[in-house]
Amino acid sequence: xxxxxxxxxxxxADFPARLRLLRWTENVLGPKRITVQxxxxxLMALDQLASHQTALLRRLRELGxxxxxxxLLPLDxxxxxxxPDYFKSVNERLxxxxxxEGAEFFDWAAPLATKGTHAExxxxxxxxxxxxxxxxxxxxxxxxxxxxRSL
Numbered sequence: 001x002x003x004x005x006x007x008x009x010x011x012x013a014d015f016p017a018r019l020r021l022l023r024w025t026e027n028v029l030g031p032k033r034i035t036v037q038x039x040x041x042x043l044m045a046l047d048q049l050a051s052h053q054t055a056l057l058r059r060l061r062e063l064g065x066x067x068x069x070x071x072l073l074p075l076d077x078x079x080x081x082x083x084p085d086y087f088k089s090v091n092e093r094l095x096x097x098x099x100x101e102g103a104e105f106f107d108w109a110a111p112l113a114t115k116g117t118h119a120e121x122x123x124x125x126x127x128x129x130x131x132x133x134x135x136x137x138x139x140x141x142x143x144x145x146x147x148x149r150s151l
Contacts (some may be wrong), residue, residue: 046090050097057101069098071107076118076126111140 044052053069060067071091075083091107098105112133118126121133129137 042086046093049090050093053094053097054101057098057103061102067098067101067103069094069103069105071095071105071109073112073127073129074109074118076122079126106144108137108140111143112136115139 057067057069071094072087075087077084091109095105095107112121115121115136116132121129121136123130
């Protein structure tokens, strides 16, 4: 199968199919032999994201509920060059929007770093938390909510 054919299959597939395709290509080609680039940059401009976030937070606040916005998780620089810095700027913008709209913002990247290495907490795609990562994130949230209760 050619690289172009794999790319076409990947781009036309839903997420579970993409994972199956990536696993298949890793089994055939080896784990470090494939690179998938889905786009040349963010899927949405930061200003547009902030606008959507503002609208969502306003609707949620109208319900009279507490809103906690979680920051984006850290990325691996090796697989996503330049993205960690961009994600930091996105988190800062989400923090600004959250505060302006009366919501809380929690950047859980720093506490997550104390729970293990990136390789221990994320799947091979270095983007999605694995089981250990999900447990660590749940523990971080539990610690935050329990700490608030004791105040």
